[in-house]
Amino acid sequence: MQQTRQIGRRRFLTIASASCLIAAAPAHAFRWQGITLGARAQIILDHPDAPRLSRMAQAEISRLEAVFSLYDRRSELSRLNRAGRLDGPAFELLDCLAMCRRVHDVTEGRFDPTVQPLWQALAEAAVAGRAPAPERLAAAKRAIGFDRLRFDSASVKLAPGQALTLNGIAQGYIADRVAALLRANGIDDVLIDTGEILAMGMGPGRGGWPVSITREAGKWLLLDRAIATSASAGTEIAPGQGHILDPRLGDLAQGVSQISVSAPSAALADGLSTGLILTRTRSEAETLLSIVKESRLESFIL
Numbered sequence: 571m572q573q574t575r576q577i578g579r580r581r582f583l584t585i586a587s588a589s590c591l592i593a594a595a596p597a598h599a600f601r602w603q604g605i606t607l608g609a610r611a612q613i614i615l616d617h618p619d620a621p622r623l624s625r626m627a628q629a630e631i632s633r634l635e636a637v638f639s640l641y642d643r644r645s646e647l648s649r650l651n652r653a654g655r656l657d658g659p660a661f662e663l664l665d666c667l668a669m670c671r672r673v674h675d676v677t678e679g680r681f682d683p684t685v686q687p688l689w690q691a692l693a694e695a696a697v698a699g700r701a702p703a704p705e706r707l708a709a710a711k712r713a714i715g716f717d718r719l720r721f722d723s724a725s726v727k728l729a730p731g732q733a734l735t736l737n738g739i740a741q742g743y744i745a746d747r748v749a750a751l752l753r754a755n756g757i758d759d760v761l762i763d764t765g766e767i768l769a770m771g772m773g774p775g776r777g778g779w780p781v782s783i784t785r786e787a788g789k790w791l792l793l794d795r796a797i798a799t800s801a802s803a804g805t806e807i808a809p810g811q812g813h814i815l816d817p818r819l820g821d822l823a824q825g826v827s828q829i830s831v832s833a834p835s836a837a838l839a840d841g842l843s844t845g846l847i848l849t850r851t852r853s854e855a856e857t858l859l860s861i862v863k864e865s866r867l868e869s870f871i872l
Contacts (some may be wrong), residue, residue, distance in 0.1 A: 600624065600772070605694030606631050607639060609765030614746070615757060616774075623755060627748045631764070634747060636835045637662050640686075640741040651686070651733040656726045666736060666837065669723050673739065674716045675842035676861050682817035684728075686735040689815065692822075709765045711820030730736055741765035742798055742840025749836075766798040768836040783830050783869050790868060796836035797868060800847040801828040816848050823848050829855065830869035838865065 580841035602613045613627050637660050639645040646663050650656040656663075673681045687710040695702035713731035720727040728734070736743075745768040752760055752770070759771030759796030761779050773779035778791030783799060790797065802814045802823075816823040829847045833839040842865060849855040853869040859865050 572747035602628070604628065604631070606744055606764040607635060607737065608641070609741060610763075611765065612763045613760065614763075615752075615760040617757060623757060624754060626751060626755070627762075629749055630751050631727045631744060634662060634744045638666070638736050638744070640735060640737070647734060647736060650726055650728065651659070651850075654730070654732070657724065659723075659726050662743070662747065663721065663726065664721060666740060667719070667726065669743065669835075669837050669841060670716065670736070670739060673838070673845055677842065677845030677848075677858060679716075679818050680816070680848040681738065681841050682714060682869060683736055683738065684714050684716050684719065684732050684735045684847060685712050685815050685817045686733040687731065688817075688820060689735060690733070692815075707820075714817050716818055739837055739841040740839070742768075742796065742836035745796065745836035752782075761835075764836075766796060766836045766840045767792065768796040770794055785828060785871060786830075786869050790832075792832070795832055797830060797832040797838045798836065798839040798843040799828060799830040799869070800843040802826065802847065814847055826850070826870065828869065828871040829867070831859065831865060832868050833862065833865040838862065
């Protein structure tokens with residue numbers, strides 16, 4: 571029973587499609603490939619010291635996974651979810667939670683990391699091949715509410731019954747931190763893909779890094795910018811059942827099929843795409859995005 575409670579949402583999800591973002595790179599560039607928070611990741615750069623720099627980036631990814639992972643029992647997020655409180659949190663956890671608060675406000679509650687108990691209830695029931703217990707669903711829905719989370723430099727405190735998932739923003743946040751590390755080591759031309767893409771510098775054509783979005787024609791050139799895509803069919807809780815939850819309703823959402831958002835920060839693009847896939851129309855998404863300086867709606871597919 572203890573093991574079942576600890577399993578995070580991704581382990582239950584059936585992967586239905588590949589990443590919605592595809593980046594091009596010159597053939598001679600160095601490419602590291604690996605995994606970040608359960609998603610395929612890569613770093614592409616053309617630099618004589620690329621292997622050493624990629625090892626530094628890998629170490630940074632590992633360090634941040636020890637903060638944000640839902641699967642590592644020792645991670646800060648796992649310990650917070652078990653105890654309901656975490657004392658002496660890492661700066662990165664606090665920084666990411668501050669970004670969560672901003673995105674939660676911008677999206678009018680559509681982005682809410684406190685949906686984790688509802689995810690757990692739905693996913694465990696799907697794996698067991700049964701409907702979730704009504705009383706557990708009701709308790710999970712009552713626990714949703716990011717505004718009841720409290721955090722400062724001393725501690726992070728969850729409201730009773732709450733647990734967090736940062737899967738809708740942490741991959742982007744890790745990309746931002748890797749970019750900061752590489753920038754501090756003199757790198758200003760690199761593409762970082764941790765499930766969301768951040769492009770620094772001019773790229774292989776010197777006009778930006780070319781990125782394709784699945785189901786969209788053409789290419790987007792990224793120059794010191796990040797892009798993130800959320801797709802309702804990207805993963806499934808059960809066959810034919812999408813994975814998008816509306817925290818405002820406490821239920822599976824219907825509506826937008828796929829959305830891509832770009833922003834100066836990968837964490838911001840990641841969180842915004844996660845929340846705005848719950849909008850109903852392009853106009854609604856663009857209106858909410860207009861609050862965030864330099865963000866753009868790049869793709870909206872019903």
